[in-house]
Every structure is written in C-alpha cells, then in structure tokens.
Amino acid sequence: MMLSYFILPATILALVGVRLVLNWSKLREAPGPILAGFTNIWRAYHQYNGTLREKLIELHAKHGTVVRYGVKCISISDPEVINVVYGSRAGFITAESYKVLMGYQNGKDVPSLVSTRNEKQHGALRRSVANAFTPTAALDYEKWIDLTIEELLESVARRPEFDLASTALWYTMDASARFSFGEPLGCLAAEGDVGGSIQLIRDRLSHWARWASYPRIERLVHRNPIFKPPTRGPSSMVAAATAKLNARKNDKGVSKEDKEADVTPDLLDRFLEASKDFPQALDGQGIVGMLMSTISGAGDTTASTIAAMLFYLMKNPEILKKLEDELTDAGIQEVPAFAEVSKLPYLNAVLKESMRVFTPLSFPMERLVPAGGAVIAGMYFPKGTSVGCMPAAIHLNRGVFGDDVDVFRPERWLIEDREQRRLMEAAHMGFSRGRRNCLGQNIAVLSIKKVVPALIMKFKFNLVDSNASLKADYATAAAVVEPIYVTSKIKTDVSISSTGGKGNC
Numbered sequence: 001m002m003l004s005y006f007i008l009p010a011t012i013l014a015l016v017g018v019r020l021v022l023n024w025s026k027l028r029e030a031p032g033p034i035l036a037g038f039t040n041i042w043r044a045y046h047q048y049n050g051t052l053r054e055k056l057i058e059l060h061a062k063h064g065t066v067v068r069y070g071v072k073c074i075s076i077s078d079p080e081v082i083n084v085v086y087g088s089r090a091g092f093i094t095a096e097s098y099k100v101l102m103g104y105q106n107g108k109d110v111p112s113l114v115s116t117r118n119e120k121q122h123g124a125l126r127r128s129v130a131n132a133f134t135p136t137a138a139l140d141y142e143k144w145i146d147l148t149i150e151e152l153l154e155s156v157a158r159r160p161e162f163d164l165a166s167t168a169l170w171y172t173m174d175a176s177a178r179f180s181f182g183e184p185l186g187c188l189a190a191e192g193d194v195g196g197s198i199q200l201i202r203d204r205l206s207h208w209a210r211w212a213s214y215p216r217i218e219r220l221v222h223r224n225p226i227f228k229p230p231t232r233g234p235s236s237m238v239a240a241a242t243a244k245l246n247a248r249k250n251d252k253g254v255s256k257e258d259k260e261a262d263v264t265p266d267l268l269d270r271f272l273e274a275s276k277d278f279p280q281a282l283d284g285q286g287i288v289g290m291l292m293s294t295i296s297g298a299g300d301t302t303a304s305t306i307a308a309m310l311f312y313l314m315k316n317p318e319i320l321k322k323l324e325d326e327l328t329d330a331g332i333q334e335v336p337a338f339a340e341v342s343k344l345p346y347l348n349a350v351l352k353e354s355m356r357v358f359t360p361l362s363f364p365m366e367r368l369v370p371a372g373g374a375v376i377a378g379m380y381f382p383k384g385t386s387v388g389c390m391p392a393a394i395h396l397n398r399g400v401f402g403d404d405v406d407v408f409r410p411e412r413w414l415i416e417d418r419e420q421r422r423l424m425e426a427a428h429m430g431f432s433r434g435r436r437n438c439l440g441q442n443i444a445v446l447s448i449k450k451v452v453p454a455l456i457m458k459f460k461f462n463l464v465d466s467n468a469s470l471k472a473d474y475a476t477a478a479a480v481v482e483p484i485y486v487t488s489k490i491k492t493d494v495s496i497s498s499t500g501g502k503g504n505c
C-alpha cells in the first residue's frame with residue numbers, strides 16, 4: 001500500500017523527466033542556456049521581464065551566430081541567413097507566437113495583416129493595399145505630416161523643458177491618424193494619450209511579448225468560450241476610424257480637416273478605392289482593421305526611432321554639427337519638403353545608423369522551418385523549428401559592421417567601398433525583410449527625414465542630465481523608450497527659409 005503512494009508520483013516525475021530530456025535533445029547541437037532547451041519557461045521569463053533582447057545579445061557574443069532560447073526556438077545573428085528565412089519564396093511561415101496578437105471578438109479570432117499566419121490571406125490583403133504604401137503614394141500624405149510638424153514645433157516652443165520620448169509619440173500618433181483618416185487624435189494638443197489609444201496599442205504589444213512563449217496556454221486563458229475574457233470597448237481610435245469610414249462612404253466630410261481631405265488623399269481614400277478591386281480581401285471591417293494596423297504599427301516604432309536619433313545627436317555634438325551644416329547648405333524650409341531632404345547623404349547615414357544601434361523590435365521575428373528541414377548557418381534544423389533574426393543582434397555582427405559595432409558612427413555608411421556598403425545594407429533589418437517587411441517604411445522614412453531636421457534647425461536641445469543613457473522597456477514587442485528630459489531654446493543663429501510648412505504637394 002505504502003509503495004503505491006510512491007509509484008504514482010515517481011512515474012509522473014519520470015515521465016516529466018523523459019519529456020524534458022526529449023525536449024532538450026531535439027536541438028542539442030545548438031548552444032544556449034540548458035534550461036531553455038528543457039522548457040520555454042526560460043524564454044517566457046525573460047520575455048515577460050523585457051530582458052530577452054539583452055540576454056540574446058549576450059548569448060550571441062558568447063556562443064556565436066546560433067543560439068537556442070526555447071525548446072524549438074533558435075535565434076540567428078548571421079546576416080547571410082536573412083534571405084533564407086525571410087525571402088519571398090523561402091516557405092518559412094510565421095511562428096505560432098504571432099497568434100497571440102490576433103484580436104478576439106464574439107468567440108472568434110480576428111486576424112490582422114501582421115498576425116495572420118495564413119499566407120494566402122496575408123498575400124491577398126497585402127496586395128490589395130500595396131499601392132497605398134509605395135514611395136509615390138507616401139508623398140501624397142506629406143501634407144498630413146507637415147500639419148503635424150507645424151503643431152509639434154508650436155508645442156515644443158511652448159515648453160522650455162519636456163520629455164522628448166512622449167512628445168515624439170504624440171507627434172507620431174497624430175501624424176499617423178492624419179495620414180490614415182485625415183484627422184489627428186489630438187495627443188499634441190492635449191499633451192497626452194487621448195481616449196486611451198496609446199495605452200490600448202501598448203497593451204496589445206505587451207500581450208504579444210508576454211504570451212509569445214505559450215500561445216496554446218494564451219488560447220486557454222484568453223480565448224476560452226467557457227471563461228469569457230472581459231471584452232474591452234473599442235478605443236476612441238477605432239470609433240474615429242469607423243465614423244470616418246461611414247462618413248466617407250456617405251461623402252459627409254464636414255470638419256475643417258475633412259475639407260483638407262477633399263484635396264489631400266489619405267490611407268482611407270486609398271483603401272476605399274482598393275476595396276472596389278478587392279472586395280473580398282478588403283471589406284468594411286478589413287478597412288478599419290488596416291487603419292488600426294497602420295496606426296499601431298506607426299506609433300511607438302517611429303516615435304522611438306525619432307527619440308533615439310535625437311538622443312544620439314545630442315550625445316555627439318560633432319555629428320549634430322555636420323548634420324546641421326548639411327541642412328544649412330541644402331537651404332531647407334522650416335518644415336522641409338521631402339524633396340529637399342530625401343537624398344541628403346549625411347541625414348541618410350544618421351538615420352540608418354540610429355536604426356542600426358537602436359532597433360525597436362524586442363525579440364526575434366520567428367519563422368517556422370518548412371517540411372524537409374533546412375540547413376541554416378551551418379546547422380540542420382528539422383521542420384517546425386522556430387528560427388528568427390533579432391535585428392538588434394544582427395546589427396552587432398562584427399564581421400559586417402566592424403569592431404566598433406557599439407559606437408554610433410554614421411560615417412560607416414558613407415565609405416567608398418561599394419561591396420562593404422552592400423554587405424551592410426543587406427544586413428540592415430530595421431524594417432525587417434521579405435514578404436512581411438514593414439509596409440509603412442516609405443511613410444516612416446518620409447516622416448523622420450522631415451521632422452528631425454525641422455526640430456534640430458529650429459531648436460537647440462540639451463539633455464537635462466548630460467550623463468543620461470538611452471533606456472527602453474523591452475517587455476513589449478516594440479520597445480517603449482523611457483523619458484528623455486531635454487531643454488530647448490529657439491535658435492537665433494541658423495538660417496532657414498520661412499516659406500516652409502507647405503511641403504511639395
């Protein structure tokens with residue numbers, strides 16, 4: 001009798017032990033923390049606490065280009081594999097971790113462009129809206145960005161000391177609502193999160209990071225018809241987008257900014273046009289979903305890139321001076337037209353280098369090895385292994401970027417050696433790569449290349465704490481930069497043309 005009390009727990013323990021060893025043995029060749037091979041708890045713990053990014057960078061420095069960070073999860077920092085994993089024809093689909101990003105309504109998953117794992121659905125939706133995001137289409141939205149930059153300059157002029165990180169976010173949220181549906185959220189005017197939209201997006205991106213390691217448990221907890229999760233009402237952003245869609249369908253634009261919309265196209269116009277050609281891929285709900293994807297995708301990512309770029313410029317006065325000289329020589333307007341700044345080599349190098357040193361993505365973009373397995377970075381991985389590149393790790397590859405990878409040095413992008421430049425370009429993953437790369441990158445580049453020159457030519461910024469370092473919270477999919485307190489003074493010694501503000505449209 002006594003013996004049976006021991007047999008059951010001992011059997012369970014033995015089975016768990018066998019399972020753990022089997023887990024570990026699957027990818028035993030790949031180096032990494034032992035615990036990460038036994039269970040996904042190691043990965044979940046670090047993802048939850050926002051330390052996975054830092055840990056993976058450390059592990060790559062110790063073990064090289066291949067690192068195991070979960071039972072079936074491999075991070076790779078070799079730029080040569082980018083095309084294999086993300087290339088258009090590679091057949092590597094997004095991993096299960098993307099499922100947790102899906103919306104959930106009335107007992108059903110509501111996939112979006114980023115979260116859908118159905119490649120056919122993704123391809124159809126992406127094709128239907130592709131024309132709205134080309135470099136030429138991005139120029140059509142320049143007017144919306146100009147209006148927001150004007151508002152930002154006024155807002156900064158009112159505040160001699162402020163937090164750059166949140167101000168950059170209010171700018172990107174207002175700009176993206178404007179180019180999405182022709183009306184700002186009002187964050188710059190209110191100097192805060194209007195209607196909880198910023199928090200709602202952050203909650204979603206934190207949910208992704210928190211549950212990415214355990215998508216099946218996430219399903220049980222958050223998508224369980226028995227224990228119905230509390231549903232949150234639509235944010236003011238969804239409500240505004242839906243109202244705009246309905247008004248636009250009925251042709252009822254009445255507000256001041258709607259009049260602007262009569263002449264300046266926005267994404268909503270483009271999506272409505274596209275829905276005529278692709279009625280199935282892009283119905284009314286699909287249009288609102290796309291508007292939400294673009295505003296969510298544009299907010300923290302663009303804001304933290306702008307904040308990081310300005311931070312590095314403040315920390316490196318000689319680089320700032322070179323950039324100011326280039327902008328002065330170009331004779332830009334107060335709100336520069338994209339045509340004035342788009343091809344400036346030093347500005348281009350500063351942006352690329354900022355995105356190399358600081359990439360907002362907090363973890364590898366996971367893809368599954370297709371049937372038949374694959375040899376990647378010299379190692380064989382069976383079907384179903386999740387492999388991914390984390391831009392922050394790829395961007396520290398010394399073989400490509402040199403021994404000074406930790407240094408912010410825009411000049412590295414301006415070297416004569418074409419082959420070396422090609423290698424670096426091919427290793428830059430700021431906007432990801434392949435068929436799921438950033439759809440909004442042309443708009444992001446347009447916005448950043450206009451707003452950073454506008455700010456540094458009008459104001460002299462100083463860090464309140466000159467020893468401050470750039471810190472961010474990585475417990476969410478897109479890093480949230482911690483406050484950067486700065487002082488600002490309007491410059492009196494820089495010549496900019498006062499005819500600015502109208503862009504080139």
Ligand code: HEM
Binds near residue numbers: 126305435443
């Ligand atoms: C500096 C700013 C930005 C950065 C660093 C950035 C980065 C990225 C990255 C890395 C991805 C791929 C995510 C993944 O595969 O898991 C992505 C996807 C996406 N981004 Fe951006 N993004 C930026 C700005 C924008 C803007 C301004 C928009 C909209 C106007 C946008 C819309 C999107 C959309 C819709 C996707 C999903 C594409 C797809 O799955 O086909 N992003 N972005």
